[in-house]
Amino acid sequence: MTDASSRQPALHRISTYLHxxxxxxxxxxxxxxxxxxxxxxxxxxxSLLLQSFFRLNPFSGVLERVISLxxxxxxxxxxxxxxxxxxxxxxxxxxxxxxxxxxPLAYYMARYAGPRVKAILVLAVLVxxxxxxxxxxxxxxxxxxxxxxxxWFVERLGLEGALQALLGAPVIGGPSLSISLFGQFLVxxxxxxxxxxxxIHASLERVPRSLLEASADLGAxxxxxxxxxxxxxxxxxxxxxxxxxxxxxxxxxxxPTIIGDSSPFIGLAIYSYQGVAGNLPLAAAFxxxxxxxxxxxxxxxxxxxxxxxx
Amino acid sequence: xxxxxxxLLAVLAMIVAGCGSGTSDDESDLPTxxxxxxxxxxxxxWAGYIERGETDPAYDWVTDFEADTGCMVEVKTAGTSDxxxxxxxxxxxxxxVTASGDSSLRLIAGxxxxxxxxxxxxxxxxxxxxxxxxxWHTVDGKHYxxxxxxxxxxxxxxxxxxxxxxxxxxxxxFEETVLPDGQSNAGRVQAYDGPIYIADAALYxxxxxxxxxxxDPYQLNEDQYQAALELLRQQRxxxxxxxxxxxxxxxxxxxxxxxxxxxxxxxxxVLQFAGEPIDKVVPVEGATGWADTxxxxxxxxxxxxxxxxxxxxxxPKLQGDLAAWFGTVPAVPAACEGNELLGPDGCANNxxxxxxxxxxxxxxxxxxxxxxxxxxxxPYYRWTTDYLAVIGGR
Numbered sequence: 001m002t003d004a005s006s007r008q009p010a011l012h013r014i015s016t017y018l019h020x021x022x023x024x025x026x027x028x029x030x031x032x033x034x035x036x037x038x039x040x041x042x043x044x045x046x047s048l049l050l051q052s053f054f055r056l057n058p059f060s061g062v063l064e065r066v067i068s069l070x071x072x073x074x075x076x077x078x079x080x081x082x083x084x085x086x087x088x089x090x091x092x093x094x095x096x097x098x099x100x101x102x103x104p105l106a107y108y109m110a111r112y113a114g115p116r117v118k119a120i121l122v123l124a125v126l127v128x129x130x131x132x133x134x135x136x137x138x139x140x141x142x143x144x145x146x147x148x149x150x151x152w153f154v155e156r157l158g159l160e161g162a163l164q165a166l167l168g169a170p171v172i173g174g175p176s177l178s179i180s181l182f183g184q185f186l187v188x189x190x191x192x193x194x195x196x197x198x199x200i201h202a203s204l205e206r207v208p209r210s211l212l213e214a215s216a217d218l219g220a221x222x223x224x225x226x227x228x229x230x231x232x233x234x235x236x237x238x239x240x241x242x243x244x245x246x247x248x249x250x251x252x253x254x255x256p257t258i259i260g261d262s263s264p265f266i267g268l269a270i271y272s273y274q275g276v277a278g279n280l281p282l283a284a285a286f287x288x289x290x291x292x293x294x295x296x297x298x299x300x301x302x303x304x305x306x307x308x309x310x
Numbered sequence: 311x312x313x314x315x316x317x318l319l320a321v322l323a324m325i326v327a328g329c330g331s332g333t334s335d336d337e338s339d340l341p342t343x344x345x346x347x348x349x350x351x352x353x354x355x356w357a358g359y360i361e362r363g364e365t366d367p368a369y370d371w372v373t374d375f376e377a378d379t380g381c382m383v384e385v386k387t388a389g390t391s392d393x394x395x396x397x398x399x400x401x402x403x404x405x406x407v408t409a410s411g412d413s414s415l416r417l418i419a420g421x422x423x424x425x426x427x428x429x430x431x432x433x434x435x436x437x438x439x440x441x442x443x444x445x446w447h448t449v450d451g452k453h454y455x456x457x458x459x460x461x462x463x464x465x466x467x468x469x470x471x472x473x474x475x476x477x478x479x480x481x482x483x484f485e486e487t488v489l490p491d492g493q494s495n496a497g498r499v500q501a502y503d504g505p506i507y508i509a510d511a512a513l514y515x516x517x518x519x520x521x522x523x524x525x526d527p528y529q530l531n532e533d534q535y536q537a538a539l540e541l542l543r544q545q546r547x548x549x550x551x552x553x554x555x556x557x558x559x560x561x562x563x564x565x566x567x568x569x570x571x572x573x574x575x576x577x578x579x580v581l582q583f584a585g586e587p588i589d590k591v592v593p594v595e596g597a598t599g600w601a602d603t604x605x606x607x608x609x610x611x612x613x614x615x616x617x618x619x620x621x622x623x624x625x626p627k628l629q630g631d632l633a634a635w636f637g638t639v640p641a642v643p644a645a646c647e648g649n650e651l652l653g654p655d656g657c658a659n660n661x662x663x664x665x666x667x668x669x670x671x672x673x674x675x676x677x678x679x680x681x682x683x684x685x686x687x688x689p690y691y692r693w694t695t696d697y698l699a700v701i702g703g704r
Contacts, residue, residue: 056691079699086702141558145565175497176566179550262503262552264702272698278392279691 045291051284063280071281075289080269084289087266090181091249094188095196098245099238101189102196106237107230109197110204122201125194133191137258140187144178144259151177174261184260188249195244203237204230236305246297250290266290340427344617350382351615354397354407356602358636359459360385368651369635371628379622381615398422398607405610406619408458410600411446411671412506412690415679418447418454423605425452430617433624436642440665445679446672447603455605456620457641459632462592462599462661462668463502463510466563466573469587471498479593480514482570484545489569496548500562500571503552505690505697506671510572510598511538511545513669517595527598527669529678535688542700552701563588575660576637592664599668633660 018025055070056063109121128136143149154163167173167180174180207230215225253267264272266289274283353360360383363370372383386404388394391413398407399422409417417423428434434442434456441457448454467477471491481487483499501507512527515537524534553559553571560577562568564586573590581588604623610616622628629640630649639662640646646657657663672679678687 077699079695079702079704082702082704083698141561142565145561146567147565175550179497179566257554258558261550262701264698269698272694278395279694282695 048284048287051280052282052288054281056279056281063278071285074282075285080286083264083266083269086263087250087290088293090185090188090265091246093185094192094249095242095245097185097189098193098196099200099242102193102200102241103234103238106197106200106204109201110207125197129194134254136191137187137255140183140190141178141258144176144183144186146176146178148178178259179261181260181263184255187255187259188252191255192245192248195248196238196241199240199244200234200237203234203240207233236307239301239304240307243298243301247290247294250293340425341430341613341617342427344430345614347379347381347615347618348612349380349615350384351406351612351619352384352386352404353604353619354386354388354394354404356408357387357389359408359602359632361631361635369631371622371631375619375622379615379618381612381618383619395420395422401607402609402611404607405612405616406607407605408602409455409605410602412600412673414446414454414603414605415449415673415675417605418449422608423454424608424610426455426606426617426620428453431456431621431624433621433642436624436626436644438641438643438665441601441641444601444603444670446601446670447605455603456624458602458604458623459629459636459638459641460599460601460668460670461574461576461636461638462597462664463572464575464578464590464597464661464664465570465593466578466581466588466590467570468563468568469589471569476589476591477570477593478591480510480572480595481518483548483572484511484514484541486544486548491569495569497550498567498569499545499548500551500553500559500568500573501542501545501549502572503554503701505693506598507572508535508538508542508693508697509669509671509674511541513598514595515541526679528672528674529681529687530674531687539696539700542697543704546700546703574637579637579659590661592661592667596667596669597664599670601670630656633657639665 018028052071053067053069054063054065055068105121105125109118113121145151151163154160163177166182167176169182172180172182172185174183177183177186211229212225215229216222220228251267253265253271256263256265256268266286270283270286273279273286358365360372361369362372362383376382386397388397388407391410394407394409395413395416398404398417399420401422407417407423409423414423437457441460443453444457447457465477465480465483467482469476471489473490475490482489482495483501487495489495489498502510508530509527512524512530512534515522515534516524516527519537522534522537524530530538550566550568551562553562553573556574556577559568559571559573560580563571563577563581564584575590578588578590604620606613606616606620624642626640626642626645626647627649629642629645630652632638633640633645634649634651634653634656637660639657639660643662646652646662649656661668674687674690674693676687676689677684
């Protein structure tokens with residue numbers, strides 16, 4: 001009688017109190033995520049931005065905590081621009097290739113596969129994500145090596161000429177697949193493809209079958225239905241998937257150290273400016289490049305309704 | 311109240327730290343004896359440098375030390391020299407750091423490490439004489455640590471490619487040439503991806519272009535530096551991939567047909583052990599190398615245990631085991647004799663006989679390591695930026 005009844009009114013009072021004050025309720029509910037987002041996340045970004053306005057003494061290389069634009073001026077050298085272009089170019093290529101590969105599979109999963117097959121396919125897409133990223137990248141290094149599996153098949157099939165032509169191509173070629181930009185591209189696509197398949201699949205699932213039947217009833221050929229009904233409704237999924245593949249490629253700095261010709265990517269450049277050179281201001285300034293690129297990218301894909309499919 | 315006390319302490323600590331670096335010529339700072347152990351010692355070290363038999367029971371140089379001294383060893387591994395500098399700066403929790411030559415002078419200049427009284431380290435005289443006063447841990451005659459281990463950046467090559475004409479010059483990785491197997495070296499050589507590799511190019515230029523007047527490859531004036539970068543840009547055309555991780559390079563020697571590259575004896579030893587046709591040589595131009603020093607932190611919380619560890623780190627058994635484990639050359643020559651893990655030829659395999667041809671890593675500074683006016687030499691942070699640009703094809 002004493003304990004339970006005295007606690008009950010207290011709880012009641014709190015709940016009544018909160019019920020009357022919806023703003024306070026909201027504040028309490030959001031306090032933790034807000035502290036996290038604004039404090040931890042936003043705060044570190046602000047400190048990063050501040051860092052970028054410091055500079056290194058040009059002679060001694062010692063960090064000077066003086067506000068100046070020197071660091072930002074040194075950011076846009078030809079070498080750094082090349083790093084940015086290379087990274088953005090790779091992210092774009094990987095995204096386009098992922099859409100081309102992911103769409104048919106997602107379409108099949110959403111439209112034709114029975115429940116059993118669909119479950120197996122979803123599992124097949126997800127299983128690689130359960131194994132270590134590093135293990136998968138190292139395996140690809142062996143697959144693509146000059147003495148690797150692909151070369152072995154190419155030799156058996158008598159296609160050395162085609163491979164040599166590919167590797168002889170400027171920019172994307174190299175001594176072997178694993179030491180070429182093309183090989184790097186293959187690995188990027190392999191690693192990030194699942195993140196494209198799943199959102200496209202989700203958006204295609206939402207296309208009602210009745211719409212397609214209606215389109216057919218009205219005399220549209222399948223290709224026309226695809227163009228006018230299926231594709232527009234899949235665009236949010238494609239845009240959402242592209243956010244993943246684009247931003248993940250943009251920020252990755254492991255694959256370029258293991259596969260490819262060692263040409264630096266944005267992540268690697270930041271890593272070595274921060275780590276090896278101790279040039280924190282330049283590393284901080286460089287960190288804003290992917291943020292800026294992603295801001296532009298998100299603004300564009302928002303128009304395609306990407307956020308509705310997330 | 312409490313926060314004010316903390317603030318006061320912090321200010322005091324800063325003043326003391328400031329004084330410490332300012333009046334470092336004060337001899338009375340040095341301890342005169344090693345007292346009772348504090349029960350633990352915390353060491354910032356490279357991965358695999360402080361082994362307690364957890365990876366392989368045969369490689370254990372910690373357990374005995376702990377039993378003998380009561381100092382429990384705690385290791386904080388660091389991946390790069392810069393991580394070490396960052397960890398040690400202003401630290402009050404670490405006692406020792408196994409710093410390489412590209413960070414040791416920075417640690418001394420930054421006041422993060424303190425002078426060591428070598429009188430308190432009985433084994434000091436057993437250290438290789440060429441290392442005792444090495445300039446990467448000795449400043450103005452003061453020692454800032456005990457030499458721990460060193461290794462060389464040798465030229466590794468594929469014996470099937472070179473046949474009975476093994477390379478004797480770094481030219482095979484810097485200049486386009488036809489190798490003895492009749493094919494060009496383009497796409498079949500590698501180079502190290504750290505900016506300190508610019509010194510390797512300078513070392514080659516020192517021999518091939520004496521007009522440049524390069525004396526020390528770590529102290530380059532603007533002209534010498536630009537010449538080295540030019541050579542490295544030329545090398546970029548030949549290099550398929552730059553190496554960074556020893557195991558990736560081992561894989562590249564095995565599966566990518568790499569014909570020649572700068573490498574560590576560690577890789578060539580592993581490759582030879584696996585039966586691959588790989589050998590190594592110190593070319594006529596000499597080679598660069600790295601030498602690590604166990605340095606004592608300025609604010610070491612356990613100085614007595616730290617001194618005990620420095621003494622322990624020089625015992626021949628540990629030095630020999632470490633050399634076997636890491637493919638390095640011991641700092642104590644006596645370690646080469648009768649070590650089971652290292653074997654009779656271990657030191658020679660790891661390159662001990664080439665010691666005199668090695669120029670060890672130092673941090674390039676703008677005052678040419680104290681020998682010239684500030685601004686005379688190109689400082690290290692520019693090496694990083696420019697080497698990154700070279701690898702990026704610029």
